[in-house]
Amino acid sequence: MAGRVRMEQVQAILRLTPVMMGANILIASLVSLTSLGSANALPLSVWAMIVNGYALLGLYGWFSARRRKTGKATVSARGVNRLVLQAGLLGVMWGVLPALTFRESGNATPMLVASVIAGMIGCGGFAMLTLPAAVIAYSTPMVVGSLIMLVTSPDPILQALAGLLVFCHLVVSASCLSHAHIFVERLVASDELEKQKQVVSLLLSDFEEGASDWLWEVDAHGALTYVSDRMAAAAGVEKDTLIGRPMSALCGAAEGGPSGAVAALSALFAEQKTFRDVVVSVQVGDETHWWSLAAKPVHDLDGCFTGFRGVGADITRAREDQARISRLAHYDVLTQLPNRLSFLQALGRAWTEHGQPKAQGGSGAGCAVLCLDLDHFKGVNDSLGHPIGDDLLIQASARLKACVGEAGLVSRLGGDEFAVVIAPSPGHAALGDLAQSIVAALSRPYDVRGHNVLIGASVGIAVAPLHADDPDGLLKNADLALYGAKGDGRGAYRFFETAMDVWAQERRALELDLRDALAKDELKLFFQPLIGASENEITGFEALLRWQHPRRGLVAPADFVEHAEQWGLIGKIGEWVLMEACRTAAGWPAPMTVAVNLSPNQFASGQLVAQVRKALKASGLHPSRLELEITEGLLLHDSARTLKQLADLKALGVKIAMDDFGTGYSSLAYLWRFPFDKIKIDRSFVAEMQDNAAIADILRTITLLGQTLNLKVTAEGVETPSQARLLADMRCDTFQGFLYGRPMPVGDIPSFLVSDLARRMRRASESDGAEAEAAAS
Numbered sequence: 147m148a149g150r151v152r153m154e155q156v157q158a159i160l161r162l163t164p165v166m167m168g169a170n171i172l173i174a175s176l177v178s179l180t181s182l183g184s185a186n187a188l189p190l191s192v193w194a195m196i197v198n199g200y201a202l203l204g205l206y207g208w209f210s211a212r213r214r215k216t217g218k219a220t221v222s223a224r225g226v227n228r229l230v231l232q233a234g235l236l237g238v239m240w241g242v243l244p245a246l247t248f249r250e251s252g253n254a255t256p257m258l259v260a261s262v263i264a265g266m267i268g269c270g271g272f273a274m275l276t277l278p279a280a281v282i283a284y285s286t287p288m289v290v291g292s293l294i295m296l297v298t299s300p301d302p303i304l305q306a307l308a309g310l311l312v313f314c315h316l317v318v319s320a321s322c323l324s325h326a327h328i329f330v331e332r333l334v335a336s337d338e339l340e341k342q343k344q345v346v347s348l349l350l351s352d353f354e355e356g357a358s359d360w361l362w363e364v365d366a367h368g369a370l371t372y373v374s375d376r377m378a379a380a381a382g383v384e385k386d387t388l389i390g391r392p393m394s395a396l397c398g399a400a401e402g403g404p405s406g407a408v409a410a411l412s413a414l415f416a417e418q419k420t421f422r423d424v425v426v427s428v429q430v431g432d433e434t435h436w437w438s439l440a441a442k443p444v445h446d447l448d449g450c451f452t453g454f455r456g457v458g459a460d461i462t463r464a465r466e467d468q469a470r471i472s473r474l475a476h477y478d479v480l481t482q483l484p485n486r487l488s489f490l491q492a493l494g495r496a497w498t499e500h501g502q503p504k505a506q507g508g509s510g511a512g513c514a515v516l517c518l519d520l521d522h523f524k525g526v527n528d529s530l531g532h533p534i535g536d537d538l539l540i541q542a543s544a545r546l547k548a549c550v551g552e553a554g555l556v557s558r559l560g561g562d563e564f565a566v567v568i569a570p571s572p573g574h575a576a577l578g579d580l581a582q583s584i585v586a587a588l589s590r591p592y593d594v595r596g597h598n599v600l601i602g603a604s605v606g607i608a609v610a611p612l613h614a615d616d617p618d619g620l621l622k623n624a625d626l627a628l629y630g631a632k633g634d635g636r637g638a639y640r641f642f643e644t645a646m647d648v649w650a651q652e653r654r655a656l657e658l659d660l661r662d663a664l665a666k667d668e669l670k671l672f673f674q675p676l677i678g679a680s681e682n683e684i685t686g687f688e689a690l691l692r693w694q695h696p697r698r699g700l701v702a703p704a705d706f707v708e709h710a711e712q713w714g715l716i717g718k719i720g721e722w723v724l725m726e727a728c729r730t731a732a733g734w735p736a737p738m739t740v741a742v743n744l745s746p747n748q749f750a751s752g753q754l755v756a757q758v759r760k761a762l763k764a765s766g767l768h769p770s771r772l773e774l775e776i777t778e779g780l781l782l783h784d785s786a787r788t789l790k791q792l793a794d795l796k797a798l799g800v801k802i803a804m805d806d807f808g809t810g811y812s813s814l815a816y817l818w819r820f821p822f823d824k825i826k827i828d829r830s831f832v833a834e835m836q837d838n839a840a841i842a843d844i845l846r847t848i849t850l851l852g853q854t855l856n857l858k859v860t861a862e863g864v865e866t867p868s869q870a871r872l873l874a875d876m877r878c879d880t881f882q883g884f885l886y887g888r889p890m891p892v893g894d895i896p897s898f899l900v901s902d903l904a905r906r907m908r909r910a911s912e913s914d915g916a917e918a919e920a921a922a923s
Contacts, residue, residue, distance in 0.1 A: 152221040154333055155326075156229060164210045166273040167201040170236070173262060177243065180258070182844040189246050197239050204232070226277070226621065233274060234283035240266055241291030258725060259298065260307050264314050271318035276329050278322040283586055289315045305853055312654050347687060363444075365453040368392050370454075380460045382430040394700045396428050412437075415629045418443045425461070428735050435462040479560040479841065480536055481543035489557035490617075496569035497617040501610035504684075511570030514577055514609045515624040516554075518584065520545075521602035521636040522564040530597055531836045537594045538601070545587045552602070553580070565621070569610055574641065579607040581639035604631040605639035613642045657713050659695065660706055664722060668694050671726050675898070676741065676860065677881045679874050684902055686739030686773070688882065691719070691729040711747050717923035720748045721757045728765035728772060730892050735899075741773040743805065746780045755794045769799030775826065777805050777850070790818050796821065803860070817855055825852055829863025829883070836868065849876045 178194035181187045217467045223878060240263065247259045267285040274280040289311060296308035360376035370388050378385040381396060388396075394411045414421045422440035429435075441456025474489045486493070496513040504510040520542060527535035539562065546564060547556045554568035571577070588603035606628025614620035627642040634640065663669050673687035693701035710716045724742055731740035748754045762769055780788060792802055803824035804817075817825075827848060845861075850861040861873045864883030873881065890898060 152223065152226050152921050155276040155329070156221050156226065156327075157878055159229065159274050159280065160211065162273040164205060166269065167204045167208070169269055170201040170266075171198050173266065175199075177259070177262060180334045181247070186246050193239070193242060193246060197236075200236060200239060204236075209670050222448060226279075229277070230280045230283045233270070233280040234287065237270070237284040237287040238724065241289075242286035243288075244292045256295065256299065256301075256304055257307065258312060260292055260304075263292050264311055267311075267315055267369060270361075271322055275322055275325050276861060278326045281322045282319055285315055286316060323864055359457045361455075361457055362393070362441075363391050363453060364415070366451055368394060368412065368453075371453065373737040379429065379433070380430070380458075396426075415454065421502075435460055436463065436465050469636065474844075479844070480838070480914075481540055481558050483547070484542050486557065486558040486559045487560065488568065489555065492555045492557075493567045493617045493621065497610060497620070500569040500571070501617070501620065503611055509570065512610055512612070513567065513569035513620075514571045514607060515620050516553075516566040516568070516577070516581060516584070516605055517605050517621070517624040517628040518566075518588075518603050518605040519628065520588065521632075521806045523601055523605055526599055526601065530594075530599070532833045534594050534597060534599070536834055536837065538592055538599055541594065542588055542601070542603075545590075546584060549580070549584050549587050565624070574609070577607055577609070578639065578641075581607060585637060585639060602637040604628055606638050606642065607639060608642040615856050619621055653709065656706065657715075658708060660693070660710060660713070660715055663693055663695075664718060668696070669719065670891065671723065671730065672687040672891055673730075673895060674882060674889040675887040676739070677886045678879055683906070684738065684899065685880055686741065686771075687731075687734075687895070688741040688775075689723060689730075689743075691701050691743075692889075707745070711745055714747075714861060716745045717745045717751050717753070720745055720754075721761075724757055724761040726763065728761040728767045730895075731771060732765040732767045734895075736768070736769060739771045739773050739801070741769075741803065742774055743775045744780075746777070749791055750778060752791075755791055755798070758795060758800065759798060762800075770801065771802040773803055773824070775803045775805040778807065792820050803858075817857075822857055822880075824860060826856040826860045826862055826882075827878070830882070832861050832863045832869055832873070833865075835872065837913075845873075845875050849878055852879075853877065 149785045170436040173195040174194040178191050181190040200600070212418060215715055244256070244259055244263065249255065267288060270284045271281050274284065292311055293308050296304045296311070299305060340451050341597065360374040360380065362370060362374065362377055363372035365371050369390050369392050373385050373388045375385060378388060392416075395439050399705070411424065411426055414424065420442045421540045426437050426439060427434050428437050437454060437458050439458045441454040444452050444455050446452050474716050476485060477483065479484045479691075493513075493515065499513075500509045500511045520539075523535065523538070526538055539558075542562075543556070543558065543564070546566075550556050550566055553572070554566045557565050557567075559565050568580075572580075584605055585603050588601065592599040592601070606624045606626065608614060608620050608624035608627055610617075610620045613623045616921045623642040626646050627640045630643070631640040670692045672690045672692050675688060676686045676688060677683070678685045683916075691703045691707065693703075693706055707716070710719055727740050727742050731738065734740075748757075757774070758774070762766075762772065776792075796802060801823040802820070803826055804822050805826045806828040808829040825848065827845060830840055835845055849859050851857075858875075858879045859881060860880040861869075861878045862882050864870050864873065864881045864885050866885060869883075870881055870885060887898065
């Protein structure tokens, strides 16, 4: 940097060298001419010739340097010293002038020479302003020579002139020093600015080459003044055709209304404020693309608005992906009917607009809910298989939708359960006719892959505000009416009646029995093995709750866990499951794990972390061998509190798995907000994947997501070798299903492990024998 500073200092002096040398020649010649006829004419003439010769030599050097133009960007300290020496030599020549003139009688000539010296000091200071050393070397000899003559003069005017000359010299020197300091600072700042420009240019170049976003600029009128290559490619036109074109003109014609993208973009430009994430439509050929724009206003040095500079990105694919994800969240994958979430949203709207009485803001027309399921559908699944059952559901859904038409919203709640919300209500008679037509349509024979299938349907109806005080109550009572229709022999419909309390009484009896189940040691744990996909080794077991009821026999969790959650019993039951599962797993060979399902109600209590810590301590089980499974629905309510408890559990060292992934909301935000260890694919996807390409693509996406986020992926419900092979190709990490083992009581685990060990030893022996035979041959 020092060499470059010296170069700029020298260049600044060289630019004024012709003027400086010309001034020396002119003034020296004038001084010589004024001395003609005086006693000092000859010495002054000789002096003028020497000065002129030196000045001409300087001009020659300047012209020679101009012709050479070596292209050097720096000057050495030696070169600067040589320039200072040359300036000092010229100053010495002028410093001799007072000695040649001040001895003359009178003070006119000394005053003239002193004025010339002062002028030359000022001229030299101006010409060599960037190099104070040269100015001082040039002016000091002149001042010293003048002072010797002026101070020794008896004339007080000349003595006063000496003081003024000294003052002039000091002012010029100080000015040069100050200007040189400013000059160096500006040069350094300019160099830093240039470096910053280069860095910014490099970053912008890298950004445009490597990022998916692109850059754009518009003037104060919204016309494009800069367009990156990526933007031109995104617009599908040449770069030059975009320059000068209004940015708002790129929006699709369909979006040009008062509330469209054109109007919104023009309004933002008019406001002259920073904006971001503004989505506009752009017509690219015959397709409509979507861009996301962000920009900041640009102002000139006077503060006047000159336009916008911003970035943009083509988010068409992201919007399409979001639309697909949204559809998956709101529609059933198999039947393409609205799912439970969409149904609940529609029911909420129907209740608000029509279900509430007029006094509460509703229309008073009422709304109705029809709950129905398919009779004998399970028998079809069991006898003909799930693929046939899936096709049957698709046909039944189409018939149901055709029966309802535009009168209401048809939804699949799950399995063979459907629901219809109708608003406004057409009245009991019309609802009865609709229900009867639904039963008749769904009961007609089906031709499913060459199989003649016969099923039926039962329908329960509840009407608001007659049968319920809120949407949940309306759905519940329609469900009660459905149970009433089933109790009447199926293939019928029933309206809700207050007398339908038999089922409620049965639930009450079930509640009382369940409250005593823990005390009577009726709850049992069964364990289903988890199998590694690579070596088919047993990696652990999932603990599954069963109820050994004295009258009902072995009750599956689906028949009582939901009730236990509703009745507030799941906390005690869940704590018992944790204690028992950890105690049992502690006796297994390490590193076998045990997986335990958690209920959302256990998180609501706030005691879950303490219960897990207690179970681990009591059993001595290492935390890494305990795997806690949660469902996606858990994170929908009070997610901050839930994530805090999950983080505390993670801090204990246990593993967290998201169960039934893909059947709920499947929000990817939860996967990055909390570091899950595993995701479990629901058995419904596994059952349908071989006959449904869309399901198979979803599973591949889920497994790829797991690999990307470093999550283990477990597939549930693996029942056939072909399913296992397909899932292995998708790189699932572990399998679980009847193909590898049914849920078993704890007493059967040792024999199961021994059998598995024997199987693996036989496989190893067969492998060794094959290798030995191959080596012998």
